[in-house]
Amino acid sequence: MNWVVRRIINLILTIIISVSVTFFLVRIMPGNPVDTLIQQYMMQGYSYKEALTAVRALISYMPNEPLHIQYFNYWKAILRGDLGRSITLATPVSQILGFAVPWTVFIVSISLLSSFSVGVLLGVYAAYKRGSLFDHSISLFASISRSIPHYIIGVVFVVFLAVQLRLFPAYGAYGRGVTPGFNIQFIGSVLYHAALPVITYVVTTFGGWMLSMKSNTISVLGEYYVVAARARGLPNRRISLTYVGRNAILPLFTRFAISIGYMFGGVVFVETIFSYPGIGSYLSYAIGVRDWTLMTGCFLLITIAVVVSNFVADLLYSRLDPRIRFTAK
Amino acid sequence: MTQLIGAKGLISLRKGISRGLQGWASELKFTFKILKRDRTGLVGLGIIVFFALMAAIGPEVYPLEMMPHPEDRFLPPSLEHPLGTDFAGRDTLAQIIHGSRSVMAVAFLTGLFVVLISIVLGISSGYIGGKFDMLMMRIVDVFLTIPSFPLLVIIAASVNRTLSPVEVALIIAAVEWAGLTRAIRSQVLSIREENYIESARCLGLGAFHIIFNEIFPSLKPYIAMNLCLTIVSAIYSQVGLYFLGVMPYTSVNWGTMLNIALYRQSGLLNRKVWPYLFSPVICVVLVQTGFILFLHTLEEIFNPRLRSEEA
Numbered sequence: 001m002n003w004v005v006r007r008i009i010n011l012i013l014t015i016i017i018s019v020s021v022t023f024f025l026v027r028i029m030p031g032n033p034v035d036t037l038i039q040q041y042m043m044q045g046y047s048y049k050e051a052l053t054a055v056r057a058l059i060s061y062m063p064n065e066p067l068h069i070q071y072f073n074y075w076k077a078i079l080r081g082d083l084g085r086s087i088t089l090a091t092p093v094s095q096i097l098g099f100a101v102p103w104t105v106f107i108v109s110i111s112l113l114s115s116f117s118v119g120v121l122l123g124v125y126a127a128y129k130r131g132s133l134f135d136h137s138i139s140l141f142a143s144i145s146r147s148i149p150h151y152i153i154g155v156v157f158v159v160f161l162a163v164q165l166r167l168f169p170a171y172g173a174y175g176r177g178v179t180p181g182f183n184i185q186f187i188g189s190v191l192y193h194a195a196l197p198v199i200t201y202v203v204t205t206f207g208g209w210m211l212s213m214k215s216n217t218i219s220v221l222g223e224y225y226v227v228a229a230r231a232r233g234l235p236n237r238r239i240s241l242t243y244v245g246r247n248a249i250l251p252l253f254t255r256f257a258i259s260i261g262y263m264f265g266g267v268v269f270v271e272t273i274f275s276y277p278g279i280g281s282y283l284s285y286a287i288g289v290r291d292w293t294l295m296t297g298c299f300l301l302i303t304i305a306v307v308v309s310n311f312v313a314d315l316l317y318s319r320l321d322p323r324i325r326f327t328a329k
Numbered sequence: 330m331t332q333l334i335g336a337k338g339l340i341s342l343r344k345g346i347s348r349g350l351q352g353w354a355s356e357l358k359f360t361f362k363i364l365k366r367d368r369t370g371l372v373g374l375g376i377i378v379f380f381a382l383m384a385a386i387g388p389e390v391y392p393l394e395m396m397p398h399p400e401d402r403f404l405p406p407s408l409e410h411p412l413g414t415d416f417a418g419r420d421t422l423a424q425i426i427h428g429s430r431s432v433m434a435v436a437f438l439t440g441l442f443v444v445l446i447s448i449v450l451g452i453s454s455g456y457i458g459g460k461f462d463m464l465m466m467r468i469v470d471v472f473l474t475i476p477s478f479p480l481l482v483i484i485a486a487s488v489n490r491t492l493s494p495v496e497v498a499l500i501i502a503a504v505e506w507a508g509l510t511r512a513i514r515s516q517v518l519s520i521r522e523e524n525y526i527e528s529a530r531c532l533g534l535g536a537f538h539i540i541f542n543e544i545f546p547s548l549k550p551y552i553a554m555n556l557c558l559t560i561v562s563a564i565y566s567q568v569g570l571y572f573l574g575v576m577p578y579t580s581v582n583w584g585t586m587l588n589i590a591l592y593r594q595s596g597l598l599n600r601k602v603w604p605y606l607f608s609p610v611i612c613v614v615l616v617q618t619g620f621i622l623f624l625h626t627l628e629e630i631f632n633p634r635l636r637s638e639e640a
Contacts, residue, residue: 021483
């Protein structure tokens with residue numbers, strides 16, 4: 001099967017299954033939220049019919065129709081971009097998420113790029129200095145920090161760096177007195193508020209990049225073309241950049257997909273701890289008040305973000321490494 | 330029993346068991362040899378054993394009393410309360426110890442479930458191949474793509490009652506089985522092409538014999554290492570679920586303690602909350618570190634290149 005076709009099938013299947021899972025959990029499970037909602041409305045004195053229309057306004061499909069028609073209508077609504085209305089905030093979910101998505105994408109992309117660069121640089125350095133004290137300590141630190149949950153690091157940072165030492169803001173995406181727009185104060189404030197979430201991500205994820213960059217670099221250093229380049233007397237800087245670096249970094253791009261998924265998954269914790277107004281914060285708010293439409297909306301949007309960025313990462317990778325397009329099956 | 334498999338069968342079964350035990354003994358011996366050289370691995374093993382013991386016998390020796398004593402709110406650590414008290418004057422150490430039981434139980438059970446699911450699905454997918462394999466791999470791809478923690482969150486939130494450790498472990502395993510399944514499947518694919526499997530097939534040995542006696546033994550190290558990784562991520566997910574308050578607060582869990590300390594007792598501002606807030610933080614860090622250090626040693630034990638140098 002063609003590689004690109006396979007990626008597209010995966011993209012479509014993932015979205016179909018995620019949408020079906022949310023439908024299943026919200027509609028088919030015994031004691032599901034939709035049935036509960038109808039009962040709640042009826043206890044408030046609504047007639048069954050009024051309760052149905054009230055619920056329909058929230059979930060965008062009629063809950064008393066045959067199941068397959070409900071499922072079909074759910075899909076129709078989603079394809080129109082209608083994720084229902086938030087039960088507690090009384091606003092369309094898509095509108096709420098429209099405000100939240102840019103912040104999340106901003107945090108995740110900056111964190112991914114920073115942790116990638118930090119990891120790659122440290123990895124190359126550790127590979128050149130392998131066996132040294134620096135190599136041993138940074139490698140140990142990398143493998144331990146990688147296994148410590150985001151929320152643990154986040155809690156420690158918010159307590160010490162934000163609240164106790166007041167080095168960084170503890171909540172929000174920008175300062176209160178700043179007017180959003182293209183001005184220096186606003187951009188500065190946004191970066192300042194993003195710092196702690198980004199550092200949390202970098203501390204917990206740079207280890208993966210660093211360790212694989214280190215082992216790739218070590219194995220590339222043993223290749224004959226590097227020896228040959230040395231023998232030709234090329235400057236060290238050029239060897240490490242164009243001969244070693246480029247070849248060692250290539251396999252890392254295959255890990256981008258997994259890393260993106262992990263980061264979007266951790267957004268629930270990082271944004272909640274730093275009260276950052278992204279999808280993760282809304283997801284944890286929705287869990288707290290059991291706001292089902294908002295919860296499933298957040299989940300679907302996170303999934304779509306992951307699927308699309310995976311797809312883009314894969315396409316870019318196939319551009320970078322032509323072997324993928326021709327040999328990988 | 331003798332009638333069922335015949336005297337010959339019984340003898341070979343006995344032989345098999347004793348050979349198996351000998352194998353285990355020599356493997357254990359080797360493990361200790363490496364552990365002796367490798368201090369960090371020993372530290373890791375020590376931490377794991379410490380928390381396993383805490384979970385197994387701690388709750389029996391150190392009783393948990395959940396009756397509030399408002400006059401003892403937020404006491405600093407003392408001889409009577411080694412880790413101080415919480416917002417209701419209850420002993421923090423008791424909650425840590427009783428919490429360790431649910432944390433460790435869920436972690437090990439999740440590891441067990443994920444390993445079992447992956448062995449069955451991974452080996453059958455790799456061994457049968459063809460259409461079945463293709464279908465399985467498409468499903469695996471999807472599960473690897475869907476961000477697993479948000480999926481876990483909405484599944485756990487939709488269960489409207491208190492869950493036992495087995496149920497929590499099953500839910501976590503249901504979103505985390507795909508990675509190991511795929512890895513085992515590709516291992517099986519490469520082992521399947523080895524000459525010794527080919528000769529076993531030529532000898533007319535059955536599929537079961539080939540899978541369990543020829544393929545499975547070479548997967549063991551791989552599975553042991555992934556068991557460690559699965560446990561690490563199970564602790565992440567589980568403590569995270571309680572931390573977010575997705576599941577009802579009935580059992581004492583480190584995640585529940587974190588949530589209460591941070592969001593109900595303003596642990597951010599009030600320094601008196603710190604012993605209660607940082608006790609679970611330090612425990613999570615220690616357990617995760619223990620498993621990772623031990624994993625490093627496992628890698629050394631199972632990596633044949635290192636083995637030939639050291640043995």
